[in-house]
Amino acid sequence: MITVKDLHKYFGKNEVLKGINAHVNESEVVCVIGPSGSGKSTFLRCLNLLEEVTSGEIEIDGDVLTDPKVDINAVRSQVGMVFQHFNLFPHMSVLDNITLAPIKVKGLSKEEAEEAARPLLDKVGLSDKADAYPESLSGGQKQRVAIARSLAMDPKVMLFDEPTSALDPELVGDVLQVMKDLAKEGMTMVVVTHEMGFAKEVGDRVLFMDEGIIMEEGSPTQIFDMPQHERTQSFLSKIL
Amino acid sequence: MIEAIQESHYYNSLPFLLKGLRWTAFITFAGLFIGFILGAIFGLGRLSKSKIISTLSTVYVEVVRGTPMLAQILFIYAGLTKGIIGFNIDAVTASITAIAINAGAYIAEIVRGAVYSIEKGQHEAGRAMGLTQRQTMRYIIWPQAFKRMIPPLGNQFVISLKDTSLLSVIAIPEIVYQGKQYYNITYSPFQTLVMVCLLYLVITIPTSLYLRRLERKLDV
Ligand SMILES: Nc1ncnc2c1ncn2[C@@H]1O[C@H](COP(=O)(O)OP(=O)(O)O)[C@@H](O)[C@H]1O
Ligand SMILES: [Mg+2]
Numbered sequence: 116m117i118t119v120k121d122l123h124k125y126f127g128k129n130e131v132l133k134g135i136n137a138h139v140n141e142s143e144v145v146c147v148i149g150p151s152g153s154g155k156s157t158f159l160r161c162l163n164l165l166e167e168v169t170s171g172e173i174e175i176d177g178d179v180l181t182d183p184k185v186d187i188n189a190v191r192s193q194v195g196m197v198f199q200h201f202n203l204f205p206h207m208s209v210l211d212n213i214t215l216a217p218i219k220v221k222g223l224s225k226e227e228a229e230e231a232a233r234p235l236l237d238k239v240g241l242s243d244k245a246d247a248y249p250e251s252l253s254g255g256q257k258q259r260v261a262i263a264r265s266l267a268m269d270p271k272v273m274l275f276d277e278p279t280s281a282l283d284p285e286l287v288g289d290v291l292q293v294m295k296d297l298a299k300e301g302m303t304m305v306v307v308t309h310e311m312g313f314a315k316e317v318g319d320r321v322l323f324m325d326e327g328i329i330m331e332e333g334s335p336t337q338i339f340d341m342p343q344h345e346r347t348q349s350f351l352s353k354i355l
Numbered sequence: 356m357i358e359a360i361q362e363s364h365y366y367n368s369l370p371f372l373l374k375g376l377r378w379t380a381f382i383t384f385a386g387l388f389i390g391f392i393l394g395a396i397f398g399l400g401r402l403s404k405s406k407i408i409s410t411l412s413t414v415y416v417e418v419v420r421g422t423p424m425l426a427q428i429l430f431i432y433a434g435l436t437k438g439i440i441g442f443n444i445d446a447v448t449a450s451i452t453a454i455a456i457n458a459g460a461y462i463a464e465i466v467r468g469a470v471y472s473i474e475k476g477q478h479e480a481g482r483a484m485g486l487t488q489r490q491t492m493r494y495i496i497w498p499q500a501f502k503r504m505i506p507p508l509g510n511q512f513v514i515s516l517k518d519t520s521l522l523s524v525i526a527i528p529e530i531v532y533q534g535k536q537y538y539n540i541t542y543s544p545f546q547t548l549v550m551v552c553l554l555y556l557v558i559t560i561p562t563s564l565y566l567r568r569l570e571r572k573l574d575v
Contacts, residue, residue: 165479192485202480206498215494216484261480268484 122171133327146314149324195265203249255286364543375533386454394462419460469500
């Protein structure tokens with residue numbers, strides 16, 4: 116589903132990604148862990164071209180994103196992204212947040228888009244919040260709306276960048292539950308997270324990133340219980 | 356008592372000043388309308404990734420902000436038209452142009468600041484969903500930014516309104532010009548100028564009070 120070959124990313128002279136190679140199969144859930152500043156977000160953002168790639172190749176479901184002729188907006192509309200800080204549109208109701216892209220990008224009518232949005236709100240457990248505005252929601256609710264908003268575009272892949280790290284601990288569970296449900300339905304997911312419980316339970320594979328490369332990868336058990344690399348060990352000992 | 360008032364210059368200057376008010380209002384509104392369009396273009400221009408566009412926009416803003424309004428008015432009325440183009444545009448057109456160009460530069464800063472103040476994540480969320488740059492601007496950034504622009508735009512309205520008084524130098528019969536004409540004939544500068552100031556205050560004070568309330572309500 117996703118193939119990344121020798122991905123490099125510079126910010127000015129600062130090389131942040133130093134040759135990433137990765138592969139994500141259809142319906143696979145890949146968790147990315149690693150210390151702050153190691154390039155996890157940058158890697159994820161390259162996968163929907165929110166960052167301009169310096170060199171290397173990214174292919175998602177047959178589309179070569181790094182081809183200069185690629186229709187960026189078409190690619191992005193098939194790759195959902197959930198951000199750490201939700202990034203809901205504060206001037207729109209929950210329903211409008213969800214229907215904006217289907218209407219403007221996919222060309223659905225308002226009625227069609229709203230009809231499609233209802234089951235998504237159900238799925239994230241917020242059917243009663245359709246007309247609410249983001250400011251009246253808790254962090255966990257906001258993140259679940261953000262997930263529904265991404266799903267409304269019917270993406271082939273969902274990217275999550277630390278989706279629970281801005282949440283109060285008691286709100287994390289609901290968001291993770293929604294993500295688990297998605298994984299069960301067969302969604303292909305790349306998740307930057309430090310929720311080891313989540314990674315162990317639903318992750319098919321874990322990538323450990325450090326200093327712009329993937330230092331180590333393997334099944335959750337391999338990475339969490341028998342990390343090989345010394346950097347992985349010291350990182351895990353700090354966060355566990 | 357009433358007769359005394361009716362015979363005073365306070366009372367008698369009023370019809371002249373009110374005639375001036377019509378010009379003041381007309382030029383302020385026409386100038387600000389065009390100024391807002393200029394401000395939106397150059398404000399967004401300053402944020403443009405294109406080096407040429409952002410530099411041009413910055414030059415415009417800095418030139419206008421760094422020169423006196425009076426010089427700008429004379430430049431547009433006399434310097435440009437008589438000096439360069441060779442013919443005379445009428446004083447009203449020159450006035451509206453001067454207010455528009457002047458306010459446009461300040462509004463450009465307002466627009467730039469408001470758009471810049473919208474969190475980067477808003478833009479990213481829009482682009483990540485597949486919206487184009489233009490759609491993201493139109494449906495996500497601009498509505499939020501516009502709300503933040505309202506109080507400073509109101510403030511600019513007050514400033515431009517007062518700036519129109521400078522147009523008296525090119526004989527636009529706005530409030531100050533009318534007042535001057537009146538007191539030159541009647542030798543009543545004190546009474547007339549009290550009325551001139553009151554006339555401005557009747558507009559500016561309620562506007563400011565309303566803006567302050569609006570600012571609280573919008574919470575910006
Ligand atoms: N827009 C940017 N401009 C310049 N440097 C950036 C930018 N975004 C990230 N960086 C740098 O890239 C490095 C990796 O950042 P990031 O991908 O956010 O790491 P992580 O998500 O693993 O914490 C950091 O050193 C950060 O300072
Ligand atoms: Mg990050």
